[in-house]
Amino acid sequence: MKHTLSLLVENKPGVLARIAGLFSRRGYNIESLAVNTTESSEISRITLVVDGDEKVLEQITKQLYKLIVVLKVNDFTDVPVVERELALIRVNSDTNNRRAIIDLVEIFRASIVDVSERELIIEITGDSEKIDAFVKNLEPYGIKEMVRTGKIVMPRGMRLNSK
Amino acid sequence: MEMTVAQAIIKFLQEEGVEVIFGYPGGAVIGFYDALYDSSLRHVLVRHEQGAAHAADGYARASGKVGVCVATSGPGATNLVTGLATAFMDSSPVIAITGQVRTNVLGKDSFQEADITGITMPITKHNYLVKDPEKVLTVFKEAFYIATTGRKGPVLIDIPADVFMAKINYSYPSNINLPGYKPTYDPHPLQIKKAINLIKSAEKPVILAGGGVISSNASSELLKLAEKINTPVITTLMGKGAIPEDHHLYCGFLGMHGAAYANFTVNNSDLIIAVGVRFSDRSTGRVDTFAPNAKIIHIDIDPAEIGKNVSASVPIVADAKIALQRLYEEVEEKNNPNWWAQIKEWKEKYPLKYKNSDEVIKPQYVIEKIYEITKGSAIVVTEVGQNQMWAAQFYKVKYPRQFITSGGLGTMGFGLPAAIGAQIANPDKLVIDIAGDGSIQMNIQELATAVCQKLPIKIFILNNSCLGMVRQWQELFYRKRYSCTLFDFAPDFVKLASAYGIYGRRVEKPSEVEDAIYWALEKNDAPTIIDFKVVREENVFPMVPAGGSIDKMMID
Ligand SMILES: Cc1ncc(C[n+]2csc(CCOP(=O)(O)OP(=O)(O)O)c2C)c(N)n1
Numbered sequence: 001m002k003h004t005l006s007l008l009v010e011n012k013p014g015v016l017a018r019i020a021g022l023f024s025r026r027g028y029n030i031e032s033l034a035v036n037t038t039e040s041s042e043i044s045r046i047t048l049v050v051d052g053d054e055k056v057l058e059q060i061t062k063q064l065y066k067l068i069v070v071l072k073v074n075d076f077t078d079v080p081v082v083e084r085e086l087a088l089i090r091v092n093s094d095t096n097n098r099r100a101i102i103d104l105v106e107i108f109r110a111s112i113v114d115v116s117e118r119e120l121i122i123e124i125t126g127d128s129e130k131i132d133a134f135v136k137n138l139e140p141y142g143i144k145e146m147v148r149t150g151k152i153v154m155p156r157g158m159r160l161n162s163k
Numbered sequence: 164m165e166m167t168v169a170q171a172i173i174k175f176l177q178e179e180g181v182e183v184i185f186g187y188p189g190g191a192v193i194g195f196y197d198a199l200y201d202s203s204l205r206h207v208l209v210r211h212e213q214g215a216a217h218a219a220d221g222y223a224r225a226s227g228k229v230g231v232c233v234a235t236s237g238p239g240a241t242n243l244v245t246g247l248a249t250a251f252m253d254s255s256p257v258i259a260i261t262g263q264v265r266t267n268v269l270g271k272d273s274f275q276e277a278d279i280t281g282i283t284m285p286i287t288k289h290n291y292l293v294k295d296p297e298k299v300l301t302v303f304k305e306a307f308y309i310a311t312t313g314r315k316g317p318v319l320i321d322i323p324a325d326v327f328m329a330k331i332n333y334s335y336p337s338n339i340n341l342p343g344y345k346p347t348y349d350p351h352p353l354q355i356k357k358a359i360n361l362i363k364s365a366e367k368p369v370i371l372a373g374g375g376v377i378s379s380n381a382s383s384e385l386l387k388l389a390e391k392i393n394t395p396v397i398t399t400l401m402g403k404g405a406i407p408e409d410h411h412l413y414c415g416f417l418g419m420h421g422a423a424y425a426n427f428t429v430n431n432s433d434l435i436i437a438v439g440v441r442f443s444d445r446s447t448g449r450v451d452t453f454a455p456n457a458k459i460i461h462i463d464i465d466p467a468e469i470g471k472n473v474s475a476s477v478p479i480v481a482d483a484k485i486a487l488q489r490l491y492e493e494v495e496e497k498n499n500p501n502w503w504a505q506i507k508e509w510k511e512k513y514p515l516k517y518k519n520s521d522e523v524i525k526p527q528y529v530i531e532k533i534y535e536i537t538k539g540s541a542i543v544v545t546e547v548g549q550n551q552m553w554a555a556q557f558y559k560v561k562y563p564r565q566f567i568t569s570g571g572l573g574t575m576g577f578g579l580p581a582a583i584g585a586q587i588a589n590p591d592k593l594v595i596d597i598a599g600d601g602s603i604q605m606n607i608q609e610l611a612t613a614v615c616q617k618l619p620i621k622i623f624i625l626n627n628s629c630l631g632m633v634r635q636w637q638e639l640f641y642r643k644r645y646s647c648t649l650f651d652f653a654p655d656f657v658k659l660a661s662a663y664g665i666y667g668r669r670v671e672k673p674s675e676v677e678d679a680i681y682w683a684l685e686k687n688d689a690p691t692i693i694d695f696k697v698v699r700e701e702n703v704f705p706m707v708p709a710g711g712s713i714d715k716m717m718i719d
Contacts, residue, residue, distance in 0.1 A: 010343060013292075018284055025285050055470070062467035068289045068309060071343045 002031065003057050004081070004153055007046040007064065008072040011037055015069045019046060022063055028052060032085075034150030043071065047152045074155075081153040083127045088113070089135065092142035093120045101141060108134045119144060127151075168296050169198035169327040172260070175303050176204060178335055181231055183207060183222065183587055184260075185215040189235020190275060191262025194327035207587065207616060210608035212239050214580035216246020217606070220255045220317075221581025224567045225542060226588035227380065229256045229310055236262045237275030240321070241282065245574060248286040250317040252571025253401060254378060256310040257317040259287075265325045266294050279321050288316030296329035304336040313346030314465040315378055346464060350481035355489050357477045358436075358460045362494055365434035365458075367502045368394045371417070374401030374570065375439015375463060375483050377563045382406065384487035385438065392497045394436070395506055397425045399446050400555055402439070403566040408559035409539070414506060415515075418446040419707045420552040423513035423716055426707070428506050430454050430714040436490075438462045439483045442472040443571065448713035462486045513705075513718065515556050523698040524673050526550070526625040530557035533595065533623065536680045541593040541621075542567065542585050546578035546602030549631035552703045554597040576605025579622065583609060586618040593621070593684070600626040600653060600694075610663045613690040621683045622692045624656060627699045635702045639717070649699075656694040666691040 009015050016035060023030050032049040050060060057075065064070050093101050094117075105112055105122055108130065114121035124134050128151060135143065166174070172195065176184070183205040188196045199206055209215040212234040219230030230250075234243050240261040250257040264273040280290045289309050291302050299322065306318040362368060370389050376382060382405050389396045389406065395414040396406045406413050415422030417429050429435065435457045440446070447453040450473060461468070461475035462483055469478040479486050517527040530553050533541070543558050545551040545568040560566045567585055569577040582596040596603075603624055613620055625631075630648040637645050660667025666686045670679045670693060683691045705716035 014280065014284075017281065021284050059467065059471060062471075066465070066467055068341060068344045 001053060001077075002049055002051050003075055003077045004083070004151065005048050005050065005060075006074045006076055006153060007048070007070055008038070009044050009046055010069040010071065011042050011044040012069060015044065016046070018067050018069060019064070022067065023050070023060075026063060028056065028060055032150040034152045047150060049151055076153050076155060080156045082156060083151060083153045084125055085128055085131055085149055085151045086123065086125045087131050087135070087146060087148040089122045089124070089138060089143060090145040091120055091122060091138050092118065092144060094118060097141055101138070104134070104137050110134060164333045165330050166333055167194065167198060167327065168299050168322070168329050168331055169195045171300060171331055171333045172303065173198050173202045173204055174333055175300055175335065176231065177202075179307055181229065184231040184233055185209055185218040185222070185584070186233030187212050187215055187235070187239060189239045189262060191236035191264060191324040192233060192239075192327070194324060195233065195260070195262065207583070207612060209580065209612050211606060212242030213246050213576065214583070214606050214609040214612060216243045216257065216259065217249065217574075217577050217580035218584035218587075218609075218612075219257045219259075220246060220250040221544060221567055221584030222588045223250070223255045223257055223584070224253075224581070225564050225585035227564065228588070229258055229307060230584060231258045231260070233260045234262070235275070236264055236279070236324075237277045240279040241277050244282060244286065247283055247317045247319065249569050249572045249574045249577060251286045251288065253374060253569065254315045255317065256315040258306055258310055259317060259319040261319060261321045262327070263292065263321045263323040266323045267325070269294075269323060279319065283319050286317070287319050288314075290319040290321070292321045293326060294323060296326050296331050299326065299331070300333070300336045301339065305339050305341060308339055308341070309344065313344070347466070347480045348464070348482040348485055350462070350479045350486040350489055354477055354479045355486070355493060358479065358490060359493050361434055361458055361460060361477060362392060362436070362490070363497070366499060367432045368392065368434040368436065368499065369414070369428055369432040370394050370396045371399070371429065371435050371437045371440055372396055372402040372405035373399040373438065373440030376402055376405040377439075379439065379464070379483040380563070381438070381484035381487050382563045384484050384491060386410070388487050388491040388494065391491060392494055393499060393503075395428055395503075397429055399440050399443070399570070400568060401570040403555060404560045404563045407561045409561065414510070416555060417713065419448070419709070420556065420703050420705065421713075422515050422556070423705045423718060424506065424509035426705070426713040426716060427509045427513070430712070431505075432457045435459045436462075438487065439464075441468045444472070447473065448707045448711055452712040517701075520698070521673060524670065524676060524695055526553050526627065526695070526697040526701055527557050528673060529623065529625060529676055529695050529697065530554055530597065532676050532680055534558045536677065536684065537593060537595070541595045542589060544568070544578050544582040544585055544594065544596045546596070546598045547573045547575045548599045548602060549627070549635065549701070549703050550597050550599040550602065550625045552632075553625070575599075575602040578602060579606050579613070580609045582620045582622075583613050583616065583618060586620050587616065594618075595621045595623060598622055598624045599631060600624055600628065600650065601630045604654070607659075610665070610690060614663055614665055617688060618690060619687045620690045622690060623683075624692065624694050625697050626653070626656070626694050627697050627701065628653060629699055631701075632703070638702070639706075640708070656692055660692040665689045667694070668692075669694045669696065671696045
């Protein structure tokens with residue numbers, strides 16, 4: 001089962017290496033990762049998606065807490081959250097299909113951020129499912145390149161369930 | 164007071180109560196050594212940085228204090244790695260200070276540059292690269308705090324050469340702020356209550372004591388609890404010394420080469436009170452058949468140990484000493500006569516034994532004699548292999564910090580430098596390094612260190628002309644295909660002793676063993692080597708084949 005973990009860590013050099021290293025040497029796989037600073041410049045937030053059962057998750061959480069630089073580990077898996085990912089997609093597009101693609105972009109509330117004769121670059125944000133669905137719809141036109149960020153999440157309403 | 168960072172570090176170490184550091188100089192730490200030149204801090208010059216790390220570790224294990232080692236950048240620092248990994252696996256509080264290239268050439272593959280913080284990340288509890296001279300003392304304070312609290316462990320501090328020479332104003336850093344590090348010492352009262360109920364209803368309880376008992380100085384609490392509930396105490400290899408081994412409640416150490424009765428007792432128990440153990444695979448054997456009917460009360464200061472290898476019915480995250488005291492206060496006295504009758508039967512039926520001989524020297528016989536002659540009082544440090552297991556089986560230790568061995572990493576070459584650390588921590592005690600002829604050659608250069616420091620360590624080599632433990636596995640599991648384990652050359656250890664200007668003697672007959680041990684014990688001004696020519700074919704039994712159940716042992 002996939003879990004979304006949200007970590008607060010000290011914003012210091014090498015912190016990401018410590019965390020990534022912990023995952024790799026203990027045989028856990030990171031599926032998605034997003035890092036940046038928070039409202040405090042001394043603290044960064046790392047959001048990661050990992051696969052594993054409850055036991056694995058418990059062990060991951062405990063091992064993360066052993067790192068001196070980790071301040072907080074939240075498991076947002078069963079918590080209502082606002083979840084976002086961003087993707088930039090370079091897709092084939094000529095005059096024949098341009099209208100159809102623009103329609104798709106509107107339906108998905110994506111936006112076209114670059115136009116040239118044979119291709120478009122489209123930006124889309126949303127949860128992973130939305131982006132997956134958009135990508136699927138674009139595929140027939142020929143996706144030339146895609147970059148996706150890691151997932152970021154924020155719990156809805158009041159703060160919940162911190163481990 | 165203004166001084167260089169190097170001077171400030173030395174002053175800090177002294178204020179922190181450090182009396183000795185083990186190290187080896189080099190370009191990046193010249194500044195530090197220059198400051199050391201004027202100080203009264205004792206510096207032990209090793210002959211290889213691995214020796215410095217093991218010696219600091221041995222010192223820490225034997226004294227309960229922090230062990231400090233120093234190395235230069237690059238090769239000096241990387242030479243510490245095995246020692247740090249060893250300390251990490253056995254939760255030993257070691258501080259490693261490494262020099263680093265100057266800040267202006269850092270990251271440019273400069274001469275003698277190695278990313279030692281990157282390299283040691285997985286084998287230290289924490290590490291630092293300090294580029295800001297103003298932060299050095301705070302980092303040191305944090306490092307000492309981290310190394311010595313919670314689950315103890317090594318911390319490395321990497322300091323660029325120019326930072327050592329920068330000027331700062333010394334003030335002892337009294338405050339530290341580590342928001343991400345808050346060890347739990349007090350057990351949760353509810354868990355203690357649950358534990359008490361389990362203990363009350365258990366019919367076949369055992370206490371399993373590990374290295375955590377020793378590191379938290381919890382032996383007397385352990386003994387009080389064990390006596391009150393009349394429960395057998397079994398230790399792990401790292402737990403040897405947690406209870407006096409001549410005590411009637413002691414039931415051996417468990418695991419791959421543990422006593423059969425210890426393994427039977429643990430595996431047939433209905434309650435394991437596990438204290439400061441991490442259920443290493445060497446102790447549990449196959450986990451899914453480990454103590455199938457036992458509930459487990461798992462006391463550990465490291466929450467990540469609970470549930471890592473076996474699942475616990477009652478998890479108690481706490482310092483062993485405090486948790487044991489709580490249990491002792493709240494538990495009712497109890498008696499388990501049927502259980503003890505069963506254990507007694509196992510003890511009688513499956514004692515630790517070997518076949519002695521008049522013609523050839525049996526290694527177990529040597530250990531037994533060492534035990535008898537030293538009356539069980541010596542600090543015993545071991546190398547790794549058969550020698551280590553025979554020492555664990557036949558030297559009955561009496562007190563904590565008396566048996567010093569590389570349990571987690573199984574590091575050959577640990578013994579001699581660790582014995583140096585142990586002897587420095589205990590100048591008045593007898594320190595013995597039980598060695599194999601393979602292991603002793605892994606850090607034999609440290610003889611020079613022992614000589615210079617006038618340490619009367621007894622190095623007893625169980626010389627079987629082979630890498631015994633690996634040879635044993637090849638014999639039993641690889642159809643006696645002795646690939647690269649039989650030595651066809653050996654140095655003359657007696658001549659080697661004389662090359663170092665110390666005492667050496669070779670023993671080839673069982674009848675000479677006792678006399679030689681007495682002879683060695685008389686030498687008080689320098690190390691002594693005895694080369695016991697023992698029989699090559701001897702194996703360590705019992706043995707649980709790797710990955711097997713601990714109650715399915717090869718007995719002989
Ligand atoms: C640094 C290191 N290298 C290799 C090993 C693997 N190993 C484990 S026991 C052993 C044999 C040890 O031989 P010796 O020191 O002569 O002791 P004996 O088993 O003969 O008592 C070896 C090679 C190890 N534990 N450590």
